[in-house]
Amino acid sequence: MTRRIILALWMAGLIRAQSSTPLxxxxxxxxxxxxxxxxxxxxxxxxxxxxxxxxxxxxxxxxxxxxxxxxxxxxxxxxxxxxxxxxxxxxxxxxxxxxxxxxxxxxxxxxxxxxxxSPPSTLAASPNPVAVTYVRGDANPSPVTLSLTSSGGLLAYSVAVAGAAWLAAAPKSGAIFPAFPSTVTLTVNPAGLAPGAYKGTVTVSAPQAANKSVTVTVNLTVNPGIPTLASLWPSRITQGAGPVTISLSGGNYFTGTVVKAGTTALTASYLGPNAMTAVLPANLLAAPGDLSITAENPGAGGGTSQARTFSVLSSSPSIGAVVNAASYLAGPVAPGTMVTLFGTALGPDALATFSPPSGGGTIATTLAGARVLFGSTPAPVIYASASQTAAMVPYGVAGQTSVAVKAEYNGVQSPAVTVNLAQSSPAVFTASGNGTGQAVAFNYDEATGAFSLNSESNAAPKGGIVVLYATGEGVTSPASADGQIATQASPAPIPTATVHIGGADSEVLYAGAVPGLVTGIIQVNVRVPQTPPAGKAVPVLLFINGVQSQAGVTIATR
Structure with missing residues (x-):
């Protein structure tokens, strides 16, 4: 009997030992x-x-x-x-x-x-390369405008010229705001140069960009008459279109200049020494593919320009995502918010940006053949490319809970995607372009009135003023017009904007429209509080109508 009890106890202990082995x-x-x-x-x-x-x-x-x-x-x-x-x-x-x-x-x-x-911002410079032709005895070549663009957030840049005493660039530094290109003027002084080919480079450096720098090659040809072809407009069309008239911009054109698509001579019209038009016949537009466009000055001393590509497209637009252009996050958006669409065949292969109307005005709802529709309402288009397009949500969607969004390119529309709507959806623009990290912020010196870019090496003092940029404020009072370029500060700045810096309430001095930018992008002037510890990455939050901006945005304070 005792042995049986001992055996039972031993077996129970073994079972407990086995079952007590943890997962x-x-x-x-x-x-x-x-x-x-x-x-x-x-x-x-x-x-x-x-x-x-x-x-x-x-x-x-x-x-x-x-x-x-x-x-x-x-x-x-x-x-x-x-x-x-x-x-x-x-x-x-x-x-x-x-x-x-x-x-x-x-x-x-x-x-x-x-x-x-999201991928980091990419610095781009256009045109690249730059070709300048000089005929000896003529006036110096006209300056060339280099357009600098960022695919996402603000980029600070510097410019350096190398390899050419005859080439100059100005300004030497600046900043590129998203969707608002900066320009660098290139000037050529060929005095004393013998006929021949010359080359210089302009390097645009932006440490925050994914590609860090872009080198633009400037080729100067001193001879009696080779034309240049800087750009085409338009540069693409959907297959099956009828005859299309394209505009050629360049230099050294005359009435005898011949425009060709490959080896086919086109019917061309001379507009002036820097501009021509040519007609692409329907048979060249029947199938998708690329056409090589050139301008040729026949005869002694002439030659053929560099080729530009005209694309015949067949694919229809498709939207992959609609995100807040500042935070790069999907989610509800408010009327007037700047949004970015990602997808395919949304617009031209080369990035197209709107030209701000002089003295105010409104941004067009069509850019290089691209449109964005919120319901049946076309949105002001900030920039457009094949894979990425930015637009301003029309204020007319206010009161709705969601809206169907479509992209259109050259009359062909994408399937609709549903985007949820909110009263406010604030987001702060960041230097990285992906919605996190250092904010696009400027320190304001009250004594001198000067602005300087906020950074780890240029932190804002406690009690100093910092200028932030954001979007997603929603409907304003008085009402803002779609795509309106602000000409002055808001007469009635947003009354419900608050800011936390380092978790502390901060004095908001101004929150409203940015003169020179489109309504829907707002400027927030805020005083850095005294209480939070200083640092290289102090958190910043913007609240509008109780809605918080994205986390992870910082400024540098000292």
Whole structure:
């Protein structure tokens, strides 16, 4: 009897020892990272599961179809592969879980995060290369305007000229605001140069840009008459169009200049030494492809210009995402918000930006053949390209909870996507262009009236004034007009704007329209409070009508 009791107790202890073996899952959390547009998906990660011998584990993923795990079950120990597919997901943090369960034991939940970032801003300079032809004895060539653009946030830049004493560029530094190109004027003084080919470079450097710098090659040809072809307008059309008249801009044209598409001479009209038009016949536009356009001055001393590409397109527009242009986050947007559309065939291959009307006026709702429709209302278009277009949400959508958005290019519309609406959706522009990090901010010197870019090396003093830029304020009072270029500060600045710097309430001196920019982009002048600790990355939050701007935006204070 005693032996039987001892054996029973020993077996019970063994069972308890077996069942007390814990369920162990490593690692305890998983994190994946992805940048929009990257062709390579994040690598799969492995969960190691151990527990009672002979036990069976089930492994399940939740949070979205973008998260998968395999195998779904197996005898312990188990190695489970966790994979993510960010395709079609928008920028931001996406969360999910992987749950591991074994009968009789508490399940283990592993948190999974997928951080999707927007690509950094890219610096672009146009035209590039620049070709200048000089005929000896003529007046000096006209200055060339170099257009500097940023694909996202504000970029501070500097300009350096090398390899040519005859080439100059001004200004030497500046800033490029999103959707508002900066210009650098290139001047050529060929005095004393013998006939021949000359080359100089203009390097535009922007440390915050993804590509850091752009080198523009300037080619000067001193001879009696080779024409230049700087640009075409338009530069693309949908296949099947009838005859299309294109405008050629360049130099050294005359009445005998011949315009060609490949080897086909076109019917051309001479407008002046720097401009011509030519007609592309329907047969050249029947199939998709690229046409090489040149201008040729026949005869002695003449020659053929550099080629420009005219594209015949066949694809229809498609919208992949609609995000706030400042935060680069998807979500509800307010009337007047600047938004960015990502997709395909949204506009021309080369970035097109609007030309601000002189003395105010409104921004057009069509740019280089591109339009954005909110319901049936066309939106003012800030810039347009094949993969990315920015527009201002029409104020007329106020009162609705959502709106159907379509992109249109050369009369062909995309399928609609639904965008939710809100009274306000504030977001602060950042120097990185992805909605996080250093804000687009300027320090204001009350003594001198000078502005300087806020940065780690140029922090704002406590008690000093910092100027921020944002969008998403919503409907204003008095009402703002769609696409209106502000000519003065708002007569009635937004009354409900508040700012927290380092978590402390800050005195808002002004919050309203920015003279020279489109209504819907606002300027917020705020005084840095005395209480929060100074630092290189002090958090900044903007509140409008109680709605908070995106987290992760900072300024430097001292």
């Amino acid at each position: 162990k899952v490593t690692p305890s959390s998983l994190s994946f990272a992805y940048t929009l547009g990257d062709a390579k998906l994040p690598a799969a990660q492995t969960l190691s599961v151990s527990g009672p011998a002979g036990g069976t584990a089930t492994v399940t993923a939740s949070g979205g179809l973008w998260l998968t795990v395999t195998p779904a079950s197996g005898a312990l120990p188990v190695s489970a592969k966790v994979s993510v597919n960010p395709t079609t997901l928008v920028a931001g943090v996406h969360s999910g879980t992987v749950t591991v369960a074994v009968a009789g034991l508490d399940p283990v939940v592993v948190a999974v995060s997928l951080v999707i970032k």
